[in-house]
Amino acid sequence: xxxxxxxxxxxxxxxxxxxxxxxxxxxxxxxxxxxxxxxxxxxxxxxxxxxxxxxxxxxxxxxxxxxxxxxxxxxxxxxxxxxxxxxxxxxxxxxxxxxxxxxxxxxxxxxxxxxxxxxxxxxxxxxxxxxxxxxxxxxxxxxxxxxxxxxxxxxxxxxxxxxxxxxxxxxxxxxxxxxxxxxxxxxxxxxxxxxxxxxxxxxxxxxxxxxxxxxxxxxxxxxxxxxxxxxxxxxxxxxxxxxxxxxxxxxxxxxxxxxxxxxxxxxxxxxxxxxxxxxxxxxxxxxxxxxxxxxxxxxxxxxxxxxxxxxxxxxxxxxxxxxxxxxxxxxxxxxxxxxxxxxxxxxxxxxxxxxxxxxxxxxxxxxxxxxxxxxxxxxxxxxxxxxxxxxxxxxxxxxxxxxxxxxxxxxxxxxxxxxxxxxxxxxxxxxxxxxxxxxxxxxxx
Amino acid sequence: xxxxxxxxxxxxxxxxxxxxxxxxxxxxxxxxxxxxxxxxxxxxxxxxxxxxxxxxxxxxxxxxxxxxxxxxxxxxxxxxxxxxxxxxxxxxxxxxxxxxxxxxxxxxxxxxxxxxxxxxxxxxxxxxxxxxxxxxxxxxxxxxxxxxxxxxxxxxxxxxxxxxxxxxxxxxxxxxxxxxxxxxxxxxxxxxxxxxxxxxxxxxxxxxxxxxxxxxxxxxxxxxxxxxxxxxxxxxxxxxxxxxxxxxxxxxxxxxxxxxxxxxxxxxxxxxxxxxxxxxxxxxxxxxxxxxxxxxxxxxxxxxxxxxxxxxxxxxxxxxxxxxxxxxxxxxxxxxxxxxxxxxxxxxxxxxxxxxxxxxxxxxxxxxxxxxxxxxxxxxxxxxxxxxxxxxxxxxxxxxxxxxxxxxxxxxxxxxxxxxxxxxxxxxxxxxxxxxxxxxxxxxxxxxxxxxxxxxxxxxxxxxxxxxxxxxx
Ligand SMILES: Cc1ncc(COP(=O)(O)O)c(C=O)c1O
Numbered sequence: 053x054x055x056x057x058x059x060x061x062x063x064x065x066x067x068x069x070x071x072x073x074x075x076x077x078x079x080x081x082x083x084x085x086x087x088x089x090x091x092x093x094x095x096x097x098x099x100x101x102x103x104x105x106x107x108x109x110x111x112x113x114x115x116x117x118x119x120x121x122x123x124x125x126x127x128x129x130x131x132x133x134x135x136x137x138x139x140x141x142x143x144x145x146x147x148x149x150x151x152x153x154x155x156x157x158x159x160x161x162x163x164x165x166x167x168x169x170x171x172x173x174x175x176x177x178x179x180x181x182x183x184x185x186x187x188x189x190x191x192x193x194x195x196x197x198x199x200x201x202x203x204x205x206x207x208x209x210x211x212x213x214x215x216x217x218x219x220x221x222x223x224x225x226x227x228x229x230x231x232x233x234x235x236x237x238x239x240x241x242x243x244x245x246x247x248x249x250x251x252x253x254x255x256x257x258x259x260x261x262x263x264x265x266x267x268x269x270x271x272x273x274x275x276x277x278x279x280x281x282x283x284x285x286x287x288x289x290x291x292x293x294x295x296x297x298x299x300x301x302x303x304x305x306x307x308x309x310x311x312x313x314x315x316x317x318x319x320x321x322x323x324x325x326x327x328x329x330x331x332x333x334x335x336x337x338x339x340x341x342x343x344x345x346x347x348x349x350x351x352x353x354x355x356x357x358x359x360x361x362x363x364x365x366x367x368x369x370x371x372x373x374x375x376x377x378x379x380x381x382x383x384x385x386x387x388x389x390x391x392x393x394x395x396x397x398x399x400x401x402x403x404x405x406x407x408x409x410x411x412x413x414x415x416x417x418x419x420x421x422x423x424x425x426x427x428x429x430x431x432x433x434x435x436x437x438x439x440x441x442x443x444x445x446x447x448x449x450x451x452x453x454x455x456x457x458x459x460x461x462x463x464x465x466x467x468x469x470x471x472x473x474x475x476x477x478x479x480x481x482x483x484x485x486x487x488x489x490x491x492x493x494x495x496x497x
Numbered sequence: 498x499x500x501x502x503x504x505x506x507x508x509x510x511x512x513x514x515x516x517x518x519x520x521x522x523x524x525x526x527x528x529x530x531x532x533x534x535x536x537x538x539x540x541x542x543x544x545x546x547x548x549x550x551x552x553x554x555x556x557x558x559x560x561x562x563x564x565x566x567x568x569x570x571x572x573x574x575x576x577x578x579x580x581x582x583x584x585x586x587x588x589x590x591x592x593x594x595x596x597x598x599x600x601x602x603x604x605x606x607x608x609x610x611x612x613x614x615x616x617x618x619x620x621x622x623x624x625x626x627x628x629x630x631x632x633x634x635x636x637x638x639x640x641x642x643x644x645x646x647x648x649x650x651x652x653x654x655x656x657x658x659x660x661x662x663x664x665x666x667x668x669x670x671x672x673x674x675x676x677x678x679x680x681x682x683x684x685x686x687x688x689x690x691x692x693x694x695x696x697x698x699x700x701x702x703x704x705x706x707x708x709x710x711x712x713x714x715x716x717x718x719x720x721x722x723x724x725x726x727x728x729x730x731x732x733x734x735x736x737x738x739x740x741x742x743x744x745x746x747x748x749x750x751x752x753x754x755x756x757x758x759x760x761x762x763x764x765x766x767x768x769x770x771x772x773x774x775x776x777x778x779x780x781x782x783x784x785x786x787x788x789x790x791x792x793x794x795x796x797x798x799x800x801x802x803x804x805x806x807x808x809x810x811x812x813x814x815x816x817x818x819x820x821x822x823x824x825x826x827x828x829x830x831x832x833x834x835x836x837x838x839x840x841x842x843x844x845x846x847x848x849x850x851x852x853x854x855x856x857x858x859x860x861x862x863x864x865x866x867x868x869x870x871x872x873x874x875x876x877x878x879x880x881x882x883x884x885x886x887x888x889x890x891x892x893x894x895x896x897x898x899x900x901x902x903x904x905x906x907x908x909x910x911x912x913x914x915x916x917x918x919x920x921x922x923x924x925x926x927x928x929x930x931x932x933x934x935x936x937x938x939x940x941x942x943x944x945x946x947x948x949x950x951x952x953x954x955x956x957x958x959x960x961x962x963x964x965x966x967x968x969x970x
Binding site for chain 2: 059060061062063064065066067071072074075076078079084085087088089090091093094095096099100101102103104105106107110111113114115117118119120121122124126128130131132134138140142143144146147148149150151152153154155156157158159160161162163164165167168169170171173174175177178179183184185187188190191192193194201221222223224225226227229230231233234235276278304305306307308311327328329330331332333334344350351352353354355356357358359360361362363364365367368369370372373374375376377378379380382383384385386387388389390391393397399400401403404405407408412415416419439456457460465467
């Protein structure tokens, strides 16, 4: 069956009619239908009303639908970022040995993927300064949820409250609330001071009932935290976990999480390797070695094979659902391994210098754009008097929704984050459009 | 069939392909406009050129086995061929957008999401479908939270979820994560749900029964109507684990069997790549009565367009955004290509292949009639048998699960193998069965690595190149 023809069966089931007949013959039945043991009462005799299509027509159909997405220059972030992904990442990650394999239940034939994941874990260990990184969670939000449930299993921690910043992405807060729904934990927020953690207010809020404090660096508003070490001390004093949210690019530049006392690091790792994908991401998860047996998700470890050579394998699997069932550290099974592969290739192709430079550009570009926006009459930026990473909040004298809508007419997308506040995110992916954005803002603000 | 996996070996003869860190790393001082106390001091990472990296990863890929390498009858995982054109649609530049753009500028994405919600609903016999859960287990979690919210909305506090003993580990873990006590249901002699045991297990405490159908032994739960009645009469809900939907396409629908909630496992049934462990997607379908509880946002049609909204009693979020979008695009592409005839044929051939393969091997298969997968019983340790099968160039079945079969080899060839390839698979099964214990315990020999020591990996965990370095010192 060629890809130009509309199939009359599955184009990916290779049986010729005579082959099917011969196989049925071996089984002594007349048709495949005889192999189904489905009681009459629950048989489905209807149709889905989904037409079959040729490959060409299918692509045309999808491309027609997708083309209804307008060409917009996006200055968007708030947890989902776009960086240039080198061609090497696509070429290598699409090699079918990687793309079409699965969880490495048979490590002897899966050394390649295991090693790539081991290398990914190692890069995260370097960047976070923590001892252990798993080989992926679904995204930053679910990684945060997993960190909170980890807090309930760590013996050195007691308490029932997870404290999170007032300024937290609604997807992360919402997912966290659901992850703790089945435990005794509850989520409460602490206030911010000029975009960053209000450390004094947090200190007053701390008590024995706090199990975990979560902070982000950079914050949702793109500000860079200045007193993280104080948070490390505060949580230590109260036997609470300190969970720091970040993203893999920021890790290359900002304070090393271990150096400020973070016990767990979660966040977004697909900002390398994927870019914008309607919110699809990959959760990074790293933690102190003392929590090793409580880590959610898969871990790749080094061992030896019977020839005495170093070899890799999934390890400490007694934490996981397929062995521990209802006492597992998490229900995660299928994860984001292929995204981790892409992230690792992207990070490796940047190298240490490229990665640090990319992160540094996130600081300088945000500052430069904020300065230009600040010069626009009717605008003030950044709203928070902090250093910024990739993005910042700007004040608009006009209602922000109107400004954003006028910008949309000019082909730009920005976040509306308050009645008179927009948020702008810039990377090397929209750098050639910064002048045009500033011009458009001058017109509409 | 003969097989030798590529095996790159380092000069040291102590390792295969060296780690990136063993090739070349560099420590870079961090120097930035930021005040020093806000930055780290340095970063040490691999520092290699593109040609070196291309070779590194190509070698790694050669030491990895995928569906395109050879047969992959890993039971319960539905390792189908992943059609190439779905790479292109997922890679379409118009698919790569930020979810916070104005809805008017992302109508293509919303329309595609809407179509996928719709076709999945038709395939499963469900009234409303969310695409947000990023894998099967996440779908289970979403579904159980929906059940919980539904009961709570009626002022009905329930504390238990019933799970058959033969179920996948995620079912138990999910129920516990959602705060339920797990009631494990022993199986009947015939490998199916023991209806009497179920009757004893369900009560006014039962929030839901989680069921896979056909179950993990490949058997259709013939008593499904009675099971549904039992659970519903007790006020509980029926949850369908969609891992095995590839057995039923076009022949039976969970919604028609009385299930209230189900997840679809698109990396199984709808042929999206397994990616070495993920990403997948686990959309969840529900009946009308439960639609208002689905995650936020959901997509609906408006006059002349599509919009996102929060269902009235939404459970909120199970993912930071809308799930694994690029996987969902592929799943929709697959469904749109196959249509009714293709989907139905996929199941027909999947079931034909499992039955044919089973008929060609010399193993005891205690339970039947099975559908898309069967569970054979090995005379030796199933894990050893699996290792030896690797030498024949086939990926072995899932081993030692479900436990109802001793030394289980859970085998799911899927529809993508032809007769010749099934015959080769059968040859591998039988060859191993006839080999002496020594050969089996020495296996594998033709793979990149030889048998790997799991015990020492877990006893002294070394989970990074830093840990390896520390170990050497
Ligand atoms: C029967 C069954 N249920 C649930 C799952 C969990 O699905 P996922 O791995 O996509 O989370 C699996 C997958 O392996 C399965 O086989």
